[in-house]
Amino acid sequence: MGTMSTATAARWVERWESQQQHYAVDREERFEVIADLVEHVTFGRPDPLVLDLGSGPGCLAARIAARLPAAEVLAVDTDPLLLKLGSTHYGPSIRCVEAMIGAPGWLDALALDRPVDAAVSTTALHYLGKDTLRAVYTELAGRLRPGGILVNGDHISPDSTRVSELAGDIGRRYAERNAELAAEDWESWWSGAAADPELGPLLAARGAGRRPPCEGNDLTLSGHVELLRAAGFEDVGAVWQVGHSHVLAAIR
Numbered sequence: 172m173g174t175m176s177t178a179t180a181a182r183w184v185e186r187w188e189s190q191q192q193h194y195a196v197d198r199e200e201r202f203e204v205i206a207d208l209v210e211h212v213t214f215g216r217p218d219p220l221v222l223d224l225g226s227g228p229g230c231l232a233a234r235i236a237a238r239l240p241a242a243e244v245l246a247v248d249t250d251p252l253l254l255k256l257g258s259t260h261y262g263p264s265i266r267c268v269e270a271m272i273g274a275p276g277w278l279d280a281l282a283l284d285r286p287v288d289a290a291v292s293t294t295a296l297h298y299l300g301k302d303t304l305r306a307v308y309t310e311l312a313g314r315l316r317p318g319g320i321l322v323n324g325d326h327i328s329p330d331s332t333r334v335s336e337l338a339g340d341i342g343r344r345y346a347e348r349n350a351e352l353a354a355e356d357w358e359s360w361w362s363g364a365a366a367d368p369e370l371g372p373l374l375a376a377r378g379a380g381r382r383p384p385c386e387g388n389d390l391t392l393s394g395h396v397e398l399l400r401a402a403g404f405e406d407v408g409a410v411w412q413v414g415h416s417h418v419l420a421a422i423r
């Protein structure tokens with residue numbers, strides 16, 4: 172992928188953060204909580220290895236790297252444009268790696284040289300179908316060190332339909348109270364990027380084949396917990412929630 176100025180990367184990462192506020196209720200606090208968990212499990216370890224799965228431009232990876240300067244933090248995504256934004260904006264504090272999560276051999280593409288301390292993800296694993304997610308959870312269980320964690324921050328419904336409706340309303344009210352955080356949405360970000368003279372050609376060159384399929388799954392909270400247990404994680408549960416915005420932790 173071609174060159175990109177740091178000013179352009181900074182502008183588009185900032186706009187990315189804004190549009191993502193639409194899709195992750197209380198996103199900033201969710202990121203803080205995930206970083207807290209990573210800090211907790213890596214305390215006292217000399218060279219923690221952390222994966223941010225479906226990282227986009229690496230906003231979460233960069234926050235974790237800022238908290239844990241000794242950690243090696245990989246931002247893993249299939250979209251080369253988003254990874255280029257991340258590597259240009261955040262520099263060597265994170266390692267951006269292109270991989271299609273769930274595709275055969277995707278973990279090998281990361282060239283991991285030691286067991287993983289934490290595999291985190293935010294607003295991304297809902298792209299995966301249930302069978303793919305089961306396989307990904309299982310593969311990650313095999314790569315995490317004992318005591319390591321898998322953390323999934325995403326919009327996940329509570330099991331009860333009526334409680335899910337209530338949680339949805341909490342999320343809507345939160346969004347109304349914080350409308351200034353989300354100045355634009357997903358569509359306006361991508362159409363704006365396509366119209367930018369510096370990004371447009373990179374976007375066109377990356378081709379449709381590099382965008383991830385959004386197979387999706389309708390797993391509720393207990394559906395995720397069951398899948399994680401079946402994948403080999405004994406201790407699993409939600410550690411934070413606002414509306415449908417959850418952070419699930421699974422300990423290896």
Ligand SMILES: C[S@@+](CC[C@H](N)C(=O)[O-])C[C@H]1O[C@@H](n2cnc3c(N)ncnc32)[C@H](O)[C@@H]1O
Binds near residue numbers: 225228230249292384
């Ligand atoms: C809604 S964005 C969230 C990005 C980032 N985690 C954040 O919160 O800013 C979802 C990201 O997941 C990535 N993604 C979805 N499915 C993927 C897959 N199978 N492999 C790699 N990346 C994937 C997309 O390319 C996109 O960057």
